[in-house]
Amino acid sequence: MRTLKLTVEYDGTDFCGYQAQGKGERTVQSVLSEALAILSPREELALYGAGRTDTGVHALGQVVSFHTESGLPIDRWAIALNSLLPPDVSVARAEEADEGFHARFSARQRHYRYLVWTRRTRSAVWGRYSLHYRRPLEIEPMREAAKLLIGTHDFASYARGGGNPGMTTVRDLRRLSVRRMSNGLLISATATGFLRTMVRNLAGALITVGAGEMPPDALTEILNLRDRSRNPIPPAAPHGLCLLRVDY
Amino acid sequence: MRTLKLTVEYDGTDFCGYQAQGKGERTVQSVLSEALAILSPREELALYGAGRTDTGVHALGQVVSFHTESGLPIDRWAIALNSLLPPDVSVARAEEADEGFHARFSARQRHYRYLVWTRRTRSAVWGRYSLHYRRPLEIEPMREAAKLLIGTHDFASYARGGGNPGMTTVRDLRRLSVRRMSNGLLISATATGFLRTMVRNLAGALITVGAGEMPPDALTEILNLRDRSRNPIPPAAPHGLCLLRVDY
Numbered sequence: 001m002r003t004l005k006l007t008v009e010y011d012g013t014d015f016c017g018y019q020a021q022g023k024g025e026r027t028v029q030s031v032l033s034e035a036l037a038i039l040s041p042r043e044e045l046a047l048y049g050a051g052r053t054d055t056g057v058h059a060l061g062q063v064v065s066f067h068t069e070s071g072l073p074i075d076r077w078a079i080a081l082n083s084l085l086p087p088d089v090s091v092a093r094a095e096e097a098d099e100g101f102h103a104r105f106s107a108r109q110r111h112y113r114y115l116v117w118t119r120r121t122r123s124a125v126w127g128r129y130s131l132h133y134r135r136p137l138e139i140e141p142m143r144e145a146a147k148l149l150i151g152t153h154d155f156a157s158y159a160r161g162g163g164n165p166g167m168t169t170v171r172d173l174r175r176l177s178v179r180r181m182s183n184g185l186l187i188s189a190t191a192t193g194f195l196r197t198m199v200r201n202l203a204g205a206l207i208t209v210g211a212g213e214m215p216p217d218a219l220t221e222i223l224n225l226r227d228r229s230r231n232p233i234p235p236a237a238p239h240g241l242c243l244l245r246v247d248y
Numbered sequence: 249m250r251t252l253k254l255t256v257e258y259d260g261t262d263f264c265g266y267q268a269q270g271k272g273e274r275t276v277q278s279v280l281s282e283a284l285a286i287l288s289p290r291e292e293l294a295l296y297g298a299g300r301t302d303t304g305v306h307a308l309g310q311v312v313s314f315h316t317e318s319g320l321p322i323d324r325w326a327i328a329l330n331s332l333l334p335p336d337v338s339v340a341r342a343e344e345a346d347e348g349f350h351a352r353f354s355a356r357q358r359h360y361r362y363l364v365w366t367r368r369t370r371s372a373v374w375g376r377y378s379l380h381y382r383r384p385l386e387i388e389p390m391r392e393a394a395k396l397l398i399g400t401h402d403f404a405s406y407a408r409g410g411g412n413p414g415m416t417t418v419r420d421l422r423r424l425s426v427r428r429m430s431n432g433l434l435i436s437a438t439a440t441g442f443l444r445t446m447v448r449n450l451a452g453a454l455i456t457v458g459a460g461e462m463p464p465d466a467l468t469e470i471l472n473l474r475d476r477s478r479n480p481i482p483p484a485a486p487h488g489l490c491l492l493r494v495d496y
Contacts, residue, residue, distance in 0.1 A: 060373065087372070
């Protein structure tokens with residue numbers, strides 16, 4: 001029995017997220033499972049993904065692990081899988097991992113980025129990968145607000161549905177930064193782990209501050225409420241988000 | 249009568265180039281014409297494009313000019329056109345130009361880039377915008393070859409069909425450079441003007457040198473033949489190419 005670690009890229013536009021709730025939806029995991037079933041037809045593989053990205057969210061460094069009895073040499077897996085996968089998903093790397101490796105539970109930290117396109121006119125190329133926000137955004141208040149949110153906090157106010165009942169909503173947000181790019185902004189977020197929709201909720205909150213609709217410390221007030229239903233800011237749209245890398 | 253200058257972006261994947269030879273094909277110009285016909289229905293507009301990009305070639309800075317009787321304020325054109333255009337084309341900017349301005353004939357120089365993805369595994373995101381070349385490429389011989397081609401030369405060997413009969417095939421190639429990127433190479437080319445398929449022929453030639461299949465000075469020998477039919481190297485695939493900018 002071997003443990004394999006795949007680094008997976010996808011354009012999330014036409015996927016119902018990494019892993020769907022319902023049946024019959026096109027998810028990254030279902031598409032990967034189909035390709036693996038052709039490659040190793042004599043076993044039923046259980047796939048574990050590092051981040052359960054939402055519908056429309058992209059990835060350049062999703063990590064997926066599984067156990068297999070297949071004897072296929074390690075340097076053949078990526079090429080073989082890519083020949084079976086559709087163009088909007090690819091396996092960048094396949095590696096042999098330690099027996100106890102688990103893409104989700106072994107992860108030390110996850111890096112996401114959120115792109116905001118602020119040019120007045122939309123982009124024909126970056127439209128799939130960025131939120132188009134037409135009004136000007138002030139970067140300094142966004143940076144000030146980002147600094148206030150960094151650290152170990154209860155992020156229930158920034159989690160979809162306020163988190164799962166009975167599970168902690170405390171997370172260690174290690175980086176939240178805002179950088180200017182040509183025609184837009186790049187928000188970077190790193191944490192040991194994120195709650196559901198947390199990065200999009202943080203991005204939406206920073207954009208609200210950048211637009212001058214709230215002062216930076218309003219985000220701390222929202223944080224301290226520990227209640228998603230009292231956070232008036234909607235999450236930023238999924239297509240601006242990308243899972244960049246997972247560290248182990 | 250006003251003269252307007254549009255800076256146009258497009259994802260060339262689903263276009264038969266900027267301007268088709270045949271009728272009924274989906275071209276950037278036909279899609280722009282349809283949008284303009286809705287915006288200014290009482291006139292027949294003649295559009296001039298700075299570069300007649302081939303099928304599958306992208307643009308971030310194509311320039312299109314036309315004359316119009318429309319009184320629509322200049323700051324409304326881009327937004328109005330974008331609301332009528334499909335997602336894979338957009339007008340980044342619309343400006344008022346001098347009466348004598350012509351997107352093609354007034355252009356001083358054109359900048360193109362060609363992306364080569366050299367990672368062993370294909371990209372799920374950059375697949376639309378780069379040539380996937382699996383074998384390793386040596387950048388130094390490519391740079392050496394590029395330097396030999398810069399300057400004012402007869403580029404008939406690097407033009408589709410050897411150029412148009414009766415027209416000069418001399419061009420002033422001002423920049424041809426190769427830069428390393430993460431997972432690939434970026435070839436930049438600048439000239440006052442290019443012959444048909446010239447950038448793709450130059451990119452294909454540099455890749456052949458980078459792969460070690462020809463020495464750098466073989467490209468000068470091919471240049472001196474002034475004959476496309478004696479150039480054995482096929483043009484690089486169109487989807488790696490992008491018209492970046494046109495200077496006036």
